[in-house]
Amino acid sequence: MRRVTLKATGLARVLPGAVPVTLVRDISLEVTAGEFVAITGPSGSGKSSLLYLLGLLDRPSAGSVEVDGQPTADMSGDQLAALRLAKLGFVFQFHFLLPEFSAAENVMVPLQRAGRLDSRAIAEWAAGLLAMLGLADAADKRPDQLSGGQRQRVAIARALANDPLVLLADEPTGSLDSVNARIVWESFADLAHKQQKTVIVVTHNAAFAAAADRRVHLVDGRIVSDRPATA
Amino acid sequence: MGLLARIALAHLRGRVRQSLVSVLGVATGVGFFIAVAALMEGSQRDFIATLVDAIPHITIRDEFRNPAPQPIRAANPDAAVQLDGLKPKDELRGIRNARARLAALDSISGLVAAPSLRGQVVLRYGGKDMGVSLIGIEPARERRVSQLEADLVQGRLEDLHTAANAIIVGTVLAEKLGARVGDTLLASSAAGIRLRVKVVGLFRTGVMGVDRGQAYALLKKVQVLQERPNVINEIRVKVGDVYQAAVIARDLEARLGYRAESWDEANEGFLDALRIRNIILYSVVGAILLVASFGIFNIISTVTYEKARDIAILKALGFAERDIRWIFTAEGLVVGAIGAALGWGLGYLLCRVLSQVEITLQSETRTLPLYEAPAFYALALGFALASAGFAAYLPARRAARLNPVDIVRGAQ
Numbered sequence: 014m015r016r017v018t019l020k021a022t023g024l025a026r027v028l029p030g031a032v033p034v035t036l037v038r039d040i041s042l043e044v045t046a047g048e049f050v051a052i053t054g055p056s057g058s059g060k061s062s063l064l065y066l067l068g069l070l071d072r073p074s075a076g077s078v079e080v081d082g083q084p085t086a087d088m089s090g091d092q093l094a095a096l097r098l099a100k101l102g103f104v105f106q107f108h109f110l111l112p113e114f115s116a117a118e119n120v121m122v123p124l125q126r127a128g129r130l131d132s133r134a135i136a137e138w139a140a141g142l143l144a145m146l147g148l149a150d151a152a153d154k155r156p157d158q159l160s161g162g163q164r165q166r167v168a169i170a171r172a173l174a175n176d177p178l179v180l181l182a183d184e185p186t187g188s189l190d191s192v193n194a195r196i197v198w199e200s201f202a203d204l205a206h207k208q209q210k211t212v213i214v215v216t217h218n219a220a221f222a223a224a225a226d227r228r229v230h231l232v233d234g235r236i237v238s239d240r241p242a243t244a
Numbered sequence: 245m246g247l248l249a250r251i252a253l254a255h256l257r258g259r260v261r262q263s264l265v266s267v268l269g270v271a272t273g274v275g276f277f278i279a280v281a282a283l284m285e286g287s288q289r290d291f292i293a294t295l296v297d298a299i300p301h302i303t304i305r306d307e308f309r310n311p312a313p314q315p316i317r318a319a320n321p322d323a324a325v326q327l328d329g330l331k332p333k334d335e336l337r338g339i340r341n342a343r344a345r346l347a348a349l350d351s352i353s354g355l356v357a358a359p360s361l362r363g364q365v366v367l368r369y370g371g372k373d374m375g376v377s378l379i380g381i382e383p384a385r386e387r388r389v390s391q392l393e394a395d396l397v398q399g400r401l402e403d404l405h406t407a408a409n410a411i412i413v414g415t416v417l418a419e420k421l422g423a424r425v426g427d428t429l430l431a432s433s434a435a436g437i438r439l440r441v442k443v444v445g446l447f448r449t450g451v452m453g454v455d456r457g458q459a460y461a462l463l464k465k466v467q468v469l470q471e472r473p474n475v476i477n478e479i480r481v482k483v484g485d486v487y488q489a490a491v492i493a494r495d496l497e498a499r500l501g502y503r504a505e506s507w508d509e510a511n512e513g514f515l516d517a518l519r520i521r522n523i524i525l526y527s528v529v530g531a532i533l534l535v536a537s538f539g540i541f542n543i544i545s546t547v548t549y550e551k552a553r554d555i556a557i558l559k560a561l562g563f564a565e566r567d568i569r570w571i572f573t574a575e576g577l578v579v580g581a582i583g584a585a586l587g588w589g590l591g592y593l594l595c596r597v598l599s600q601v602e603i604t605l606q607s608e609t610r611t612l613p614l615y616e617a618p619a620f621y622a623l624a625l626g627f628a629l630a631s632a633g634f635a636a637y638l639p640a641r642r643a644a645r646l647n648p649v650d651i652v653r654g655a656q
Contacts, residue, residue, distance in 0.1 A: 061653070070560055071649045091564040098562020105652055109557035113254035123561045125247040171561070183652070 015045035016081075018178045018211040019067055023076035026062055036062035037234040040076070046178065049205035049212045051222035051242060054231035060215040061183050063231065067213065068101055068181045069093045081178055098127055102172030104182040108164040110156040116143060116167045117152040123174040142170040146200060162193025169200060179211040180204060186218065198224065248567060251554075252574040255547050262543045267583040269536030270632060274587020274624040277529045279594035281620040284525055286613035288518050292486075295514070296507055297391040298449035300480035301489045304496060304504045306339045338475035345500060346479060354484045355492070358385035359476040361466045367413070367441075367459065368430040369421040376417060376459045378431065379478075380466025389482040392447060392460065398425050399445025404462050412445035414455035435471035533627055536583065537635035540576045544636045548572055548643035555643050556651035565644040572643050576636020577629060584628040588621055 024040040027033050037059040044050055052060045065071040067078060069085055077086045080100055085093060097103075110119045120139040124130060130138065143152050146166040156164055165185060172180055182201065186194035198221050205212040205226070214225065222228050228242040256263045317325055339345065342359060349357040361380040366373050383401040387393045393401045397415060404410045411429065413421075423429060423443055431441045441461065448455055467473050481504075483492050489506035497504035508515055548555070555568055601612045 065649045065652075068560070070652075071647075091566070094559065094562050094564040096562075097560065101562075103557075103560045105557075105560075107553075109553050109652075111251070111254070111554055111557075113258060122247065122558075126561065126563060126567070175562075 015047065017043050017079075018046050018081055019044040019213070020079040021067060021076065022079075024063070024066055024073050024078070025075040026059075026066055026071065027074040035234055037066065037231075040234075040236055042067075042229065042236070042239070044179070044211050044213060046211055047205055047209040049202055049226040050214070050229060051225035051227070052213065052215045052229045052231065053217070053219070053222045056217075058231040059234035060231055062234075064181050064183050064213065064215050068103060068179075069097055070103075098123060098175060100178045102175070102177035102180045104165070104168050104172045104180070104185045106184040106187040108156065108168040110164055110167055110171070112156050115153050115155055116148060116159065116163075116170075119156070119167055120170045120174050123171060127175050139170070139174065142173055143167070146170050147196075160193070162189050162196060165189060165193070165197055166200065169197065173204070173210075177210070179213065182212070182214040184215055184217065186216065186221065194218070194221070248571050249574060251558075252571045252578065255551060255571075256575055256578060259543060259547060262546070263579060266536065266539040266543050266579045267586065269539045270533070270580055270583020270628050271586035271590055273529065273533035273536045274584045274628050275590025275594055276532055277624040277627065278588070278591025278620050279598060280525055280529050281623070282591075282595050282614045282616045283598060283612065284522055285617070285620075286615035288522070289615050290613035291514075291518070294450045295511060296486045298395070298451045298454045299507055299510065300389055301483045301486055302481040302493045302496065302504055302506050303510070304339070304479040304481065304500060304502050306337050306477040307503050308501070309497065309503045338472065338477050339479060339502060342476040342479065349479065349481060349496075355481055356388040357479050357481045358382065358389040359463065360386075360478045360480060361463055361470060361472065361476055362478050363433060363466065363470040363472075365434075365459075365469065366432045367417075367421065368432070369423045369427060372421050374417060374421055376413070376457055378411075378433075378459050378461060378466055378469070380463035380470075381460055382463050386460075389480050391449070395447040395449050396445050397448050401445070403444035404460070407442045407444055409439050409441045409465055410444040410461065411441040412447060412460040413443060414458055415446050415448040416452060416455040417457070417459065418443065418446050420456065431469060433469045433471070435469075437469050437471055439465070439469050441465075530627070533631050536628075537631035540579050540632050541635040541638065543579070544572050544576050545639040547575065548639045551643075552646060552651045555646050556648035559646075559648040560652075568644040568646075569637070569640045572640030573633060573636045576632045576640070579636075580629045580632025583632070584625045587624060587628065591621070591624065 019042075021040055021042040025038045026036040028036060040063060052063060054060050062071070066073050069078065069080070077084060079085065080096055083096070085096065088096065110116075111122065114122070117136070117139050120142055121135050124135045124138060140149070140152060143149055146169060148163060148166055148170065151159055151163055151167070156167070159167065165188075169185070180201070185201075186197050189197060201212045201214060202224065204210045216222050223242050225242045228238070228240060229236055230238040314325075314327060316327070346357055346359055349355055359382065362377055364375060365378045366375050383404055387401060392412075396412070399412060404412065411431070413423070418424065421429070425443050425446060428440050428442050430438060432438045463476075467475060481496070483489050486507065490508055493504040493506035493509065558568065595614055595616055598612050599614050602609055603612060
């Protein structure tokens with residue numbers, strides 16, 4: 014039986030206000046290591062909100078999230094940050110690379126923050142990640158010297174820097190051309206299948222979603238279908 | 245260099261011009277803080293030195309700080325006593341047993357004392373009358389307790405012995421009377437005695453009140469003029485450490501019973517004025533640093549606004565709120581530290597320039613009194629770092645509280 018890396022139970026997120034807005038409701042989900050999951054749905058269906066809840070960036074109004082068997086409901090902000098640093102990796106639609114740092118330095122940021130390796134090992138590890146994503150020649154370039162696809166792959170390398178259990182990506186191919194989008198998508202598939210990472214990707218692209226192992230479809234904040242993508 | 249520090253410096257390098265303006269603001273504040281502090285402390289020390297030289301460190305007078313309690317009150321301390329028709333006792337003024345007390349003071353290590361009789365007289369010369377405080381002294385003892393001899397610009401202290409009724413007056417008094425050394429003045433006391441006195445010397449202390457309102461003659465002559473033979477109404481004391489004068493004065497007062505007034509108690513008003521001057525000047529200089537801290541607040545606020553996406557991704561990557569606070573507070577502290585370092589140089593240069601400025605006071609030309617101390621540099625650095633740190637902390641705290649989800653949603 015595969016290891017459950019992420020488990021959501023009865024998740025709901027309501028934005029308070031004069032007219033409360035429900036982003037997601039009653040969502041229960043289990044994802045295992047090596048699984049490549051695509052979350053799909055129309056705009057406003059709560060895909061990104063669900064991803065942020067699963068990634069511990071947002072706190073649920075109801076329900077709970079467990080990461081690698083650890084309940085997170087009672088954790089402080091700093092504890093959640095430490096858990097994100099150790100076990101989760103994020104990729105967003107925009108790369109959000111630090112503009113003053115080179116590609117390699119951007120990848121080294123989470124490694125240096127974690128402080129588990131010495132500076133030489135950190136540099137070697139970052140170089141290895143960039144090489145794995147086909148960016149060996151771009152290590153010393155700043156983000157403004159890279160193409161859109163290269164930037165997004167640097168962002169993926171950064172998300173993988175601390176060897177996370179779970180990689181969460183929010184529309185990672187949304188700002189890329191079709192060639193670069195396919196390269197990025199294939200990278201995710203490789204990470205899940207070859208490195209046994211849990212990869213959860215929000216996407217609008219039906220073709221890409223079909224290439225995942227599992228497709229979770231949301232409408233109005235609820236899961237309306239959860240089945241193998243190829244089915 | 246640590247990761248957080250590298251991020252902080254990268255942010256500052258991204259806004260070179262704004263950072264430079266903030267650094268210059270802090271440098272200006274720190275530089276002027278050091279220069280003004282040196283000038284204030286120098287002028288204050290100079291003023292106090294002049295004052296301390298011009299007057300006795302402690303003056304013991306033939307008076308009491310508190311009136312003696314009525315015997316009936318002393319006998320019934322808890323009773324409600326009303327006394328009517330009281331008349332003060334006609335005390336014989338003067339310090340009793342003065343010579344014995346003087347000897348007792350001389351025996352205390354670190355103290356020297358001199359007797360004197362002080363009384364008001366009117367000096368007349370050329371139809372002009374000036375009321376002065378005439379102090380009867382013994383020159384041999386006087387030179388042990390006062391700077392009178394050093395302050396003489398004409399004549400010598402021994403000259404008081406050379407003429408029959410010799411007097412030494414202040415330069416300002418002599419100028420107002422139009423008298424010079426060798427002239428004879430008419431001195432009239434409240435006792436109705438008149439004496440012709442000859443000016444044998446002039447002194448200048450630099451304290452206007454002393455130079456205009458005091459004169460010195462032999463103790464015996466003043467006792468005759470005041471019609472108070474063998475009476476001493478003041479014992480003037482010199483101490484080793486002038487800043488301990490108040491403590492010693494309290495001790496002497498407790499021993500002798502007579503009021504003992506230290507130089508700083510006697511000039512409390514002046515010293516209060518100096519304190520107020522210090523507060524005002526430090527406030528003005530502090531305002532410069534405050535304005536500089538507004539600049540730091542502005543730049544850090546701008547950077548946090550511009551770097552909202554960076555903050556979001558750093559938090560998503562697992563940076564804690566305290567990391568974010570640290571990054572932006574460090575940016576302010578870096579600006580403060582660089583500004584303070586430049587300000588030290590500016591302050592040093594300003595002190596060098598000020599030390600060359602010459603001023604002319606009472607026909608005496610001298611340079612501005614400066615007192616430079618490492619403490620001023622440390623104080624300026626501390627103030628600069630504290631204001632910079634506080635100015636940066638406010639936007640840093642706000643940045644740390646940013647919700648990454650809001651920023652990511654906004655960006656997308």
